[in-house]
Amino acid sequence: MIPESELPDDLxxxxxxxxxxxxxxxxxxxxxxxxxxxxxxCEKGLxxxxxxxxxxxxxxxxxxxxxxxxxxxQEPGQMPMALVPTMIAQLREAVRGGTHDEDDARRVMVxxxxxxxxxxxxxLTSEAREVVALLYENPNxxxxxxxxxxxxxxxxxxxxxxxxxxxxxxxxxxxxHLVTQRDARKLGRGGLDIYKLYKRVSGVHAVRLRxxxxxxxxxxxxxxxxPVWAQIRQATLEGDLSVPELSLDxxxxxxxxxxxxxxxxxxxxxxxxxxxxxxxxxxxxxGLIPRGMIFWGPPGTGKTLFAKAIASxxxxxxxxxxxxxxxxxxxxxxxxxxxxxxxxxxxxAPSLIVFDELDSFAAQRGTYTGSGVEHSMxxxxxxxxDGFRSNEMVFVIGTTNFVxxxxxxxxxxxxxxxQLHIPYPKADDREAILKIYDQRLGLHMSEAALTHAVxxxxxxxxxxxxxxxxxxxxxxxxxxxxxxRQRLRSARTDETTITDVERALTANLDLPxxxxxxxxxxxxxxCGHAIVALHTEHSPAIDRISIRGDLxxxxxxxxxxxxxxxxxxxxxxxxxxxxxxxxxxxAELELLDQLTIGSAHDLERATVLAKALIxxxxxxxxxxxxxxxxDAQVALEVRDFGGGHQELSERTLESLDASIRSLLDRERTxxxxxxxxxxxxxxxxxxxxxxxxxxxxxTLSEQVPDAKHPPETPALE
Numbered sequence: 001m002i003p004e005s006e007l008p009d010d011l012x013x014x015x016x017x018x019x020x021x022x023x024x025x026x027x028x029x030x031x032x033x034x035x036x037x038x039x040x041x042c043e044k045g046l047x048x049x050x051x052x053x054x055x056x057x058x059x060x061x062x063x064x065x066x067x068x069x070x071x072x073x074q075e076p077g078q079m080p081m082a083l084v085p086t087m088i089a090q091l092r093e094a095v096r097g098g099t100h101d102e103d104d105a106r107r108v109m110v111x112x113x114x115x116x117x118x119x120x121x122x123x124l125t126s127e128a129r130e131v132v133a134l135l136y137e138n139p140n141x142x143x144x145x146x147x148x149x150x151x152x153x154x155x156x157x158x159x160x161x162x163x164x165x166x167x168x169x170x171x172x173x174x175x176x177h178l179v180t181q182r183d184a185r186k187l188g189r190g191g192l193d194i195y196k197l198y199k200r201v202s203g204v205h206a207v208r209l210r211x212x213x214x215x216x217x218x219x220x221x222x223x224x225x226x227p228v229w230a231q232i233r234q235a236t237l238e239g240d241l242s243v244p245e246l247s248l249d250x251x252x253x254x255x256x257x258x259x260x261x262x263x264x265x266x267x268x269x270x271x272x273x274x275x276x277x278x279x280x281x282x283x284x285x286x287g288l289i290p291r292g293m294i295f296w297g298p299p300g301t302g303k304t305l306f307a308k309a310i311a312s313x314x315x316x317x318x319x320x321x322x323x324x325x326x327x328x329x330x331x332x333x334x335x336x337x338x339x340x341x342x343x344x345x346x347x348x349a350p351s352l353i354v355f356d357e358l359d360s361f362a363a364q365r366g367t368y369t370g371s372g373v374e375h376s377m378x379x380x381x382x383x384x385x386d387g388f389r390s391n392e393m394v395f396v397i398g399t400t401n402f403v404x405x406x407x408x409x410x411x412x413x414x415x416x417x418x419q420l421h422i423p424y425p426k427a428d429d430r431e432a433i434l435k436i437y438d439q440r441l442g443l444h445m446s447e448a449a450l451t452h453a454v455x456x457x458x459x460x461x462x463x464x465x466x467x468x469x470x471x472x473x474x475x476x477x478x479x480x481x482x483x484x485r486q487r488l489r490s491a492r493t494d495e496t497t498i499t500d501v502e503r504a505l506t507a508n509l510d511l512p513x514x515x516x517x518x519x520x521x522x523x524x525x526x527c528g529h530a531i532v533a534l535h536t537e538h539s540p541a542i543d544r545i546s547i548r549g550d551l552x553x554x555x556x557x558x559x560x561x562x563x564x565x566x567x568x569x570x571x572x573x574x575x576x577x578x579x580x581x582x583x584x585x586x587a588e589l590e591l592l593d594q595l596t597i598g599s600a601h602d603l604e605r606a607t608v609l610a611k612a613l614i615x616x617x618x619x620x621x622x623x624x625x626x627x628x629x630x631d632a633q634v635a636l637e638v639r640d641f642g643g644g645h646q647e648l649s650e651r652t653l654e655s656l657d658a659s660i661r662s663l664l665d666r667e668r669t670x671x672x673x674x675x676x677x678x679x680x681x682x683x684x685x686x687x688x689x690x691x692x693x694x695x696x697x698x699t700l701s702e703q704v705p706d707a708k709h710p711p712e713t714p715a716l717e
Contacts, residue, residue: 001191001277005463007181013207017049019177020170020206023706025050028144029057031163037143039114041159043347046167046205047112047146054144058108065108067096084116088131095138110144115151124284135160148341150337154434169203178206183213187227193224195282199393200232200315203347212236233315241317241348249308252302253436253473254429258422262306265418266290267313289567290418292385292396294358294411296403297422300472303399306422307354316350323360326377334361335380340383342394350351350393358398363405387413406410424470430454433473437480438496444485445496452498453479455543456505459559479504506548514547514555519690522547522556523589525598527686528581528587528675529558534704535674536576545685545695553599556714561697571619574609575667580605582671587682610663615656 011019018025024040031038042050055065070087094109096484117131134145135157145161147153149168170178175198184192201209212235218228233243246252247268248259283589295303304320320342326337345351355362361377385396398416400406410416424661425433431454438445445453459474461469482504514522526545533539540560547556585599613619634652648656674683685703689695695703 001193002176002184003191004184007176007179007192007516008182009181011178011180011210012163013210014049015053016206016210017046017053020174020209021050021053021167022174024167024249025054025057027163028054028165029061029460030143032058032063032142035063035142036163037145037161039145039147039164041147041149041164041461042167043150043208043701044148045207047385050167050208051112051144051146057062065110067110068094068110069112072224082191082230087113087116088134091131091134092506095134095141108142108144110146112146114145114157115147115153117706118158132156134664146150150340152333167205168343169392170201170206170209172198172202178209184214184215185220186216186218186222186225188228188230189221196229197232198391199274199350201236202392203345203349203351204236206584215242222413237317237348241319241344241351243315243317244307244308244312246309246312248313251436252305253432253434254425255302255422256428258306258420261420262310266293266310270314280314284296284381286391291394291414292410292416293398293418293420294403294406294416295397295399295420295422298470298472299401300474301422301424302473303422304354304356305473306420307352307397307399310395310397311352314350314352314393314395316352316395317345317348318352318354318533319345320354320356321353323357323362326361327571334377338377338380338384341574343395346392350578352395352397355396355398357400359400359402359405362398362410364407365494378409382409424472425476427454427458430457430471430476433476434480437477441480441484443480443483444494445483445501446498447497449496449501453501455561456501459543482507518555519547520686521596521688522598523686524587524591524682525584525596526556526558527682527689528585528590530583530685531587531678531682532671533558533560533576533580533581535678536579538572538576541581541697542700543697545689546702547689547694548693571613574613574617575663578606578609578664579667579671579674581609582668583675586668586672586675590672590679591683591686606659606664606667610660612685614659614663 030037040050051065051067058065066092068087070083071220077290091109129354141159149166172194175196179192179197187193187197201212208259212232215235216228216231224226237243248262252259267590268288269285271283273289276282276285295306296688297303307320308318310316321341326334326341332526345353362381369456385424396416398406398410403419404717406416411419413467431450434445434450434453434457438450457471457479459471461471461475479501484502486492487496526547530542530545533542542558544559545556545560581602583604585595588595588599681704685695685700688699688703692699
């Protein structure tokens with residue numbers, strides 16, 4: 001805290017600029033004294049005051065300036081000329097007609113609106129083409145140019161300036177010189193909290209800062225200064241930027257591990273820094289805060305949502321930028337787009353930039369198949385991230401589905417060093433997400449309906465394979481919106497039931513329509529799988545049996561519950577999977593005395609598993625052990641035979657083929673034995689399935705008392 005008595009009573013704008021930028025003014029003056037052209041990059045509102053302060057220093061060195069700003073005296077009744085033509089005329093006169101005096105060698109030509117000589121895309125206007133020639137025509141002229149960072153500047157003009165100075169905001173160590181005693185009284189008691197103020201105004205230049213602080217309203221020494229701080233924050237937001245209002249805990253369901261990592265590695269470290277007063281400790285912690293973060297994972301899992309929640313926790317303005325939209329066909333414009341985004345972020349600090357689909361332009365260099373602009377965009381991104389002041393509250397988050405494709409230079413410490421995986425939601429996460437939307441949309445889901453929705457969203461989405469069709473947070477939101485529309489159409493105010501959830505899950509599926517004869521075959525086949533799974537020790541519990549079909553083309557299916565152990569698969573589990581696959585085929589033979597082509601896929605999967613067991617997993621069957629000695633038939637191999645058949649002898653190949661055939665024959669025989677032993681059970685289950693079309697886990701456990709079933713399984717209503 002800085003005592004109020006140590007702050008100035010009054011501070012004119014020119015004095016504020018002198019106090020804020022002494023280093024920049026000195027560097028510019030020294031460069032011009034050495035006859036080096038200087039380019040100052042700063043906002044338009046700062047140009048006049050910075051030039052005035054610099055001119056005072058130059059006069060002390062006997063260096064005069066010619067200010068070419070497009071203003072010219074006019075005769076009475078004369079039509080005013082446009083700014084750019086007037087500026088070009090003044091420039092032409094300065095270059096060709098005003099350099100004959102001896103003291104002109106110490107004269108600086110000042111271009112306060114250098115950026116106006118170009119178009120918004122950075123290409124030269126017809127007038128500016130003449131300007132380029134004029135700028136390079138007289139090598140004895142010393143140039144001082146100003147450009148607003150928001151405007152492009154063609155390289156042919158920028159290259160004229162050997163010395164460049166960029167000014168964004170005010171350095172923290174200079175901020176105390178820009179606050180008056182009157183300003184401090186508006187911000188609360190106890191003096192000036194320089195760190196709290198810097199967090200909100202680090203990107204505001206000195207002139208604008210003085211104007212902002214001078215406009216503060218309210219009483220002196222307020223008991224609650226939060227409205228004044230809110231006024232400051234609102235005034236520092238650039239353009240259409242805003243601070244999102246999103247709670248990490250209340251508005252995002254589940255994902256406890258992800259939230260914990262965000263809090264531990266980012267939010268709590270920043271909070272600890274803001275509670276300190278020792279500059280050395282603050283500087284130490286600022287060096288530990290990750291400025292760049294990668295959020296990676298499958299689509300729809302809330303990567304951008306987590307980024308917004310971080311911005312909300314920090315009170316930071318957020319820019320969400322779509323990676324492909326940054327790329328341009330014009331040379332240099334893609335890099336300029338990136339540069340402009342970072343400038344706006346720094347001017348609105350604290351701020352957070354979110355690059356959606358970062359891999360679209362920041363993939364590993366040398367792997368591009370596009371226009372090649374990506375290479376220079378990666379370089380520009382690295383340059384911008386390396387250019388932050390260490391105490392600036394500017395953060396960059398890149399989201400991607402393919403973190404492995406990102407350029408390695410982005411992932412080194414100091415850049416995108418914090419990497420966070422956001423996976424598909426687990427059961428607890430899905431339940432929390434459903435509860436949030438249940439409350440927001442007024443669904444009034446019953447406990448049974450909620451449990452059913454959690455379980456059903458744990459399976460692949462109907463019509464998609466297990467790798468691309470998992471339920472994400474976006475899918476769960478869509479399900480809840482479908483439920484809300486159902487309730488709105490029916491003007492319902494009662495509870496949402498399992499039947500409602502089931503209707504929403506299947507509303508958009510184009511399911512096949514089976515004849516009674518086809519239903520009999522499909523029901524027999526699926527119940528054959530189910531009976532074998534129920535009577536093999538290492539098969540997972542059954543969650544549902546259906547003959548409604550799905551979009552993959554299957555006329556029916558048996559869906560299994562998530563296994564308790566997902567990451568360790570045993571020999572017995574694989575063998576029981578093979579046995580279960582033969583269940584549908586053997587049920588058709590037993591009850592219908594015929595086979596259909598529907599078992600072809602089962603046979604293919606069983607063969608793949610058998611080959612993997614023997615050729616890849618080193619669990620080769622001993623052909624001489626017989627069908628009853630199962631434990632004695634696992635012979636460990638010392639090599640992987642998969643994919644290397646061209647190197648094997650015929651004898652080895654015959655031995656492997658014999659083992660695969662023996663394993664398949666044995667498990668088919670085992671499946672037939674189970675089907676025959678539980679024939680009555682199979683018939684009863686098939687008849688129930690023909691009646692209900694869908695059997696859930698609870699109904700199955702009632703039909704087959706000894707069946708394995710998931711805990712807390714609600715029945716369909």
